[in-house]
Amino acid sequence: TILAQEAGDGETMNYNTINYHQDSGIATICLNRQDRFNAFNSEMRAELLAALHHAKDDKNCRAIVLTAEGKAFCAGQDLKDIEGEVDFADILKNGYNPLIQFMRELPKPIIGRINGVAAGAGCSVALACDFIIADSKASFVEAFVSIGLVLDSGSSYFLPRLVGSARAFELATMGNKLTAEQALDWGMINRCVSTENLDEEVQKVASFYAIAPTKAIGMMKKMLNDSMHSSLSDVLEYETKFQEIAGHTHDFNEGVTAFLEKRKPRFKGN
Numbered sequence: 001t002i003l004a005q006e007a008g009d010g011e012t013m014n015y016n017t018i019n020y021h022q023d024s025g026i027a028t029i030c031l032n033r034q035d036r037f038n039a040f041n042s043e044m045r046a047e048l049l050a051a052l053h054h055a056k057d058d059k060n061c062r063a064i065v066l067t068a069e070g071k072a073f074c075a076g077q078d079l080k081d082i083e084g085e086v087d088f089a090d091i092l093k094n095g096y097n098p099l100i101q102f103m104r105e106l107p108k109p110i111i112g113r114i115n116g117v118a119a120g121a122g123c124s125v126a127l128a129c130d131f132i133i134a135d136s137k138a139s140f141v142e143a144f145v146s147i148g149l150v151l152d153s154g155s156s157y158f159l160p161r162l163v164g165s166a167r168a169f170e171l172a173t174m175g176n177k178l179t180a181e182q183a184l185d186w187g188m189i190n191r192c193v194s195t196e197n198l199d200e201e202v203q204k205v206a207s208f209y210a211i212a213p214t215k216a217i218g219m220m221k222k223m224l225n226d227s228m229h230s231s232l233s234d235v236l237e238y239e240t241k242f243q244e245i246a247g248h249t250h251d252f253n254e255g256v257t258a259f260l261e262k263r264k265p266r267f268k269g270n
Contacts, residue, residue: 013051036075037072037116039074040122041081062269063109067115076143092153100153121152123140123142133201137195140188142155146175163187213249213251249270
């Protein structure tokens, strides 16, 4: 249940299963079911999606940090929440799929702060982030095979694109635990840092995006996503279309002016 509907800079929105706080253009969303290692139930899926919608619509928000309270990032689906006869199609079509789709389509950068194990759907959600920074003690596990299930929530899309088909098959079918250091080496994540340096590194990256040309970054996110299944001619057409839009933004004019005046640009995100 959402107890507060609005959150400007420095304010907090209240949910039951996540924490949401925004400051200096950065919205931080923390999964908070620590007693279940932040495993998803239907309420947490819905609240996370609602929080992401809020961050998208909030003009003060320029970047999003997705992380978790406690020792785990997310243990995947809470199996206690789906005891008995399970309608997997409903859970995916109305639960995880809209969440993953929205994360990839959200025109603002999502920085994944992976503070512990990301397993199953939790791994999928981590991989759906745009920029992934992991604690060196964190790990990634495609745990589906251990209970006789297949990849879902986008993992079969993300894995081969990030690590190649051979490693993707191994991770999917053997359910290996991949350390954060291995994930960095395999190109799955952007940063692997010590526990002591995790917050500093996340803040550095989030602060960069919080003052960046957000509209241009949102368009580049879409361009890169679509390039995965586009021809060169499609990509060239896309680049032309979006460059025309970017060339008429405030931030383009500010960027050129700042360059000529030999100062740092003051982007507004539009």
